[in-house]
Amino acid sequence: MLGSVFIILLSIAAADAAGIGVTYGRRASSLPPPVDVARFLARGTIVDRVRLLNADPLALRAFAGTGLAVDMTVPNALVPRLADSVAFTRQWVRTRVAPLAAAGTNVSRILVGREVISQANRTLLLALVPAMQNLHAALVGASLDGKITVSTAHSLGVLDALTTSPSAGRFREGYDAAVVKPLLGFLRATGAPFMVNAYPFYGLTDDTPLDFALFRVGATGVMDTGSGLLYTNALDAQLDAVHSAMDRMGFGDVDVVVAETGWPWAGEDWEKGVGADLAGDYNRNAIRHLGSGVGTPLRPNRTFEVSIFSLFDEDLKPGPLSQRHFGLFHADMTPVYDAGILTAPEYVGPVSSKVTPAAAAAVPAPAPDATAADSGWRRWCVPAPAADAAVLQENIDFVCGQGGIDCSAIRLGGSCYEPDTLQAHAAYAMNLYFRSNGDHEFDCEFGHTGVVTTADPSFGGCNFT
DSSP: OHHHHHHHHHOOOOBSSOOEEEEEOOOSSOOOOHHHHHHHHHHHBOOOEEEESSOOHHHHHTTTTSOOEEEEEEOGGGHHHHHHOHHHHHHHIIIIIHHHHHHTOOEEEEEEEESOTTSSOHHHHHHHHHHHHHHHHHHHHTTOTTTOEEEEEEEGGGBOTTOOSGGGOOBOTTTIIIIIHHHHHHHHHHTOOEEEEOOGGGGOOTTSOHHHHTTOTTOOOEEETTTTEEEOSHHHHHHHHHHHHHHHTTOTTSOEEEEEEOOOSOOOTTOTTOSHHHHHHHHHHHHHHHTSSOBOSSSBSOBOOEEEEOSBOOTTOOSSGGGGOOOSBOTTSOBSSOOSOBOOGGGOOOOOSSSOHHHHHTSOOOOOOHHHHHHTOOOEEEEOTTOOHHHHHHHHHHHHTSTTOOOGGGSTTSTTOOSOOHHHHHHHHHHHHHHHTTSOGGGGOGGGTEEEESSOOOBTTBOOO
């Protein structure tokens, strides 16, 4: 049973004490000012860390004096520049990082890119470790290496798709020696953790026990026949697959941090398991379990740092409705549901009545354009002409990180790798997502960076189906 469950789940030095963080994504049309967010988190919640998905100076400065540890993220588009130029990297640290530390923002980590290893961009992939090395060297030169470590966050796509149980975990063939081994060596040498984004929600199917994903007491345990260990929840199984892969490469001493996990409180009618009650159960149980000291079957008697995704809903993100409804709080900072992280009485109150899970889930998903289909017209999803390069890279990262979507055509040697440009790769990835989800207009939204066209964008030997 574990083999079939775990294949589905993947398609999507021990810590002394658990840290509880939140991911602060900002792809939304209406959000409170960062200074209000920082004050709210510091005074009204139990979180001790916040992870920003960019390096926005305004948002970073807002956390000065709060005492919260801050993880800032280098955008994927900037990674090659950090790898190519030591001088640029030093300047970036001098102008973008050192002033924050001097002003009182407790930057504790710089994360280089987001889910880089599981993406289709070979240039970005090969730039990852050199960029991390240059960044660490620049921090040493600025005397900040004692305060700030360098790491990067990975999806479970870094693991081989044939991994059928936690004990069989291994990194993707071809990436293990070329990228993952140097990366793990860097993390060991600098004392930084291996950070993973783990989402049991994305493993849910009709054959996946909901109780197993939600840490519920009485959930049917699953035996890993390879190790003889019993698993009672999906997150432990995912984390131990990562541990097994690291053990195989001789890096079992590198700490693992849960950089992201979470559960959507609303979604499409066809999405299993969405709901505020379920999201509350998952996040409360994940925080309690990872901080309990029980550990995982393969790493018992330890705690794990965890960050919950996400602080707010992000209505500008692409994909199904659930992608935009992972938020713990509404924009007015009233809770969507009780995630167990509020402390100050002035912030505790009923779930906001402005938006309800039922109302959000009731938004009908448009059907494919019947007129176009009946007339024989074909439609494709491509990047808008003025789309920002950084956002296009995020679109590629999002699509190629989805379980069941194959981006191998735009990897080196693939039929659509040439031309090796961001625009061409984004067009292929965005159209692949659009096509895989039924040609719905909203599946080409991509935060207003996608457009539907009737002009076939296929080029050379690359066929956009």
